[in-house]
Amino acid sequence: MIANPAGPNRDAPKLEVQGISKAYGRDGNALTVLDNISLVVPELEFLALLGPSGCGKSTLLRIIDGIDTPDAGRVVLDGKDVTGTTGNGRGMVFQSFELFAWRTVLSNVAFGLEVAGMGKAKRLQTARQYIDMVGLSAFQNAFPHQLSGGMQQRVGIARALAINPSILLMDEPYGALDVQTRDLLQDELLNIWEKQRKTVIFVTHSIEEALYLADRIVVISPRPGRIQQDIVVPFARPRSAEIKSDPVFLELRREIWQMLKRGVKV
């Protein structure tokens, strides 16, 4: 069942998170968000960070991307300490899309290449490829406000992919979308990923989403954020929506829910 020939290479760590801690606020009433988190992500693994809201999973992802700095610990990418710095092949997709309202779809997607200093003709050509990949060719000259939420997030994904990252970081990318759009975009993401495998870290609070997309799920408990469980997802690829009604899928979903429930206070 775990047979997955092109799956993650467990001998080659792409990313190592070593003893990351982070607190917000002043001494005295500081709120510990992440408490000594360590994990290893192999090359080409699709990893889901799963947890209830407020468990620090987004903060962890932002620290991995380098846009936030940890109070303690290191982020090691391809054997190099990259703590607190961005770039080096990391591409980030944000939860509320964070497109630039003043740029067209084309120019939004080309942003990463533009700040990297790529020439105009070349970066627009590259951007068009990725806009095509997410099916928005007809909208390349539209502004973000003219697009639906799902389309905006497609642009967000194309923008991250356009820099050809070796590791793709996705921060609850479908959290702001309705269920139908979310399902469609999950399938689209799997399709893209099958064509262009990369290491992916995908933050979500949806058990089903994590099970459907990921090779491995790291469950994080809230306040302070700690790794509660590390689960290998046993489904072969390519995957299709049918596995969502597979008994194994349903059993895993139930188990993870039992686990999460303990940490959730409504």
Next chain:
Amino acid sequence: MRRAMLPLIGVFLFLLVWQLAGRSLGAAILAPPSIVAFDYLELLRQGDMLRELALSLRQMAIGYLAACVIGMPLGVVMGRSRVADGVFHPWVAMFVVTSTAAQIPLLILFLGTGLWLRITVAFLSTVFYVVLTTYNGARGIAPNQLAVGRSFGAGRLQIFWKIMIPAIYPYLLTAARIGLVHAIRAMVTAELFVIVGYGGLIHQSGLSIETGPLLGLILTLMIVSLLGDLILRGVGRWVAPWYEQQRLVSS
């Protein structure tokens, strides 16, 4: 269609009330539109009005542009740096609430009554509004928009030019528009003090027994201010087509 008619009806009613009031008060107190229209043609024919206006506006423009060139970057820096905010904010807060007219006598002592006075008055009465408007825009930039820049490895200058400036564009446009109105007002105030230029013309007309030319001068001032604002809006729309559209969609 009916919507577009409403302002015209408003203008017509205003002219009607003015005409009736003018008829009963007499031209020495309030000339009715029928007389103002006639006097206005005369003002245009004489040429003093437009010549003085052009000269005054040129000086106003120098002060106004200086206020934008200095005020906008200062506002951005104050909005993004706690140190700059701490140092400059008290000054801006003090000057923005102080009537520029009250400072004119002092400025006359410093600068005399010539070109520099008028430029300085236009500058001083404009720059603090520009600073505060830009400041508020810069403070309100969504942190995640800047995080996108950092995430893609943009440097500080790239983040400034490619994210901060476009993100506060609506505030820059508002600052430019508010600033222009203040600069034109200040121009007239300063000229009334030292009786030169367009303000001087208004002063002299006020001494005459006819109010027609005076009202004509005021009318021209209104038209110039509105026209200036209209031009700035047009420029704004041309520079940033996304902004107006976005407002229409979200409203």
